[in-house]
Amino acid sequence: MTKLSSVSDAIIRHIESGSLREGDRLPSEGELAASHGVSVGTIQKALARLVHSGLITREQGRGTFVSGTRVVPADVRYLRFRDADGNELPSYVHGRSVRRMKRKGPWSEFLNGDGFVRIERIISVGGRFDLYSEFWLREEQFVGLGSLDNEALDKNLRELIGQRLSLPTLRVDQWIRFGALPPTAARELGLEADAPGFIMELRGYTLRDLPLYYQSVYSGPFSERLVVVRENAA
Template sequence: MDDLSGPAGPLYQQVYDAVMARIVSGELAPGMMLPSEFDLAAQYAVSQGTARKALSKLELSGLVERHQGKGTFVATTTDETSLFHFFRLRQSDGAQVIPQLVSETVRKRPANAREAAALGLAARASVFEVMRVRSINDAVVCAEQSVLDVVKFPGLKDRGGLPNALYPLYQRSYGITIARADEQLRAVMVPEAVGGMLALADNTPVMEVERRAIGISGGVMEFRLSYYLTQNLHYAVSLR
């Protein structure tokens, strides 16, 4: 039986905050079942309807999944959802295509100014740099450089090959769930270093994508700089 004396606002919001805190802390880990509506109501001394409203809001936020007859579970990041949701390249007909890894290198180095600012680190703090090239139907389509705080992702460099989708790995191995990603897109001439990696002519236009991946508690967990080839594919987005 817990107490809600701390925060203010409606009861359902206090229950929402309390459960959210238990998820952030890891006490309720991804995949785990939450207490039922009645149990939760008893724990926080509210009615079932109020507990239900808190759970509905958690579901709306994407933090939990509810299934009639089974229960409420902390949301799990899977390869499918992660790739489909965060990898926006699509074919002309709108169909999703799963990219394959062509190459991958991981190294530890000091952050540059932009990376340190994005990740909220001190200048030249140590980061892991994951550089990956992806292909679709044997044609190279993008180069991605992901930059991570070594403190948040200890030992990342010494893992074997990394999985196709990184975010499920962040969640499983480091307890870091990516809730959303803010991207900034530009059309640029392919930079020389990237053009070399992708075997492109100097004057090829590519899409530069700067991503800040944000965890459920709000901080920037990953800074990613990508270059997409958009001759045969496009970046798809829905504004609503």
């Protein structure tokens, strides 16, 4: 594990254990650097990563604080990983935006509709690296979900659709490739435009094998060796 990942992991463990609670102020960058035996630059990068993931907030002139929303691992069933030591890495989901769009793309080819809703989220994998996710639904299905606050966006969207629309996800097709990241994904991941990265496409089906949702997941390069946890794993 890199020093950067080690620092991020330690801060997350403090939040999960309750030693750092919502609204608590973190020690200064200098104090964190001294306690972790790393440079201030490493601390700044770790904090920036956790801010982007929605786990902490930084306020000019005041300091760094644990996020105002409850920080708990999310149930992200199709994007679960273990590290080289066999420890499952919790995923933390942070909703970024919800946008109605009529733009065409692979989502419209699959979903076969006129209007669509794109839900953008950042998924922090154990505080070590981030994934950027675009989750597409037909507009009429999104309307049927009712109001979605930030807490709802941070949960398992497949389960939410199943509960509110009675449309369970019965099958998911997955494709992976390596290629140039689209501009939005590159920007959200803090990378240069057209930077190469990991791309996963998921197509969810419901009753009578009808298309339910389309999802794209993007990641920049990362050096850790990870195990993908299967959906039916214990």
